[in-house]
Amino acid sequence: MKFVQTNKAPSAIGPYSQAVVANGMVFTSGQIALTPEGVMLESDIVIQTKQVLKNLQAVLEEAGASMSSVIKTTIFLDSMDDFSAVNEIYAEAFGSHKPARSTVAVKTLPKNALVEIDAIALVK
Numbered sequence: 001m002k003f004v005q006t007n008k009a010p011s012a013i014g015p016y017s018q019a020v021v022a023n024g025m026v027f028t029s030g031q032i033a034l035t036p037e038g039v040m041l042e043s044d045i046v047i048q049t050k051q052v053l054k055n056l057q058a059v060l061e062e063a064g065a066s067m068s069s070v071i072k073t074t075i076f077l078d079s080m081d082d083f084s085a086v087n088e089i090y091a092e093a094f095g096s097h098k099p100a101r102s103t104v105a106v107k108t109l110p111k112n113a114l115v116e117i118d119a120i121a122l123v124k
Contacts, residue, residue, distance in 0.1 A: 004021060035051065
């Protein structure tokens with residue numbers, strides 16, 4: 001088992017790793033719209049989703065994976081009213097690659113984020 005840490009994504013804000021690699025797979029922690037410097041971005045679903053996916057990509061790459069090796073994602077939304085906007089940005093980030101996915105609405109996310117995304121991917 002290998003614990004993943006990159007300065008290209010925000011550090012964990014609790015007692016967990018950005019990701020763990022085990023048995024040829026990487027399991028990421030949920031990414032929110034923190035910059036790598038730890039600054040929370042404004043409450044705009046488009047801006048936050050783009051930063052979340054940028055963070056996710058950085059963690060995956062540090063683990064030896066990529067967006068195209070993602071098997072499954074989970075999206076947590078502050079409001080299902082943002083589903084369409086998130087879907088559009090998510091589709092751009094993954095292109096023709098379409099991993100399995102769950103999307104759920106939750107009451108509150110860390111730092112009052114609007115969106116959080118985690119992933120499971122194959123390591124190259």
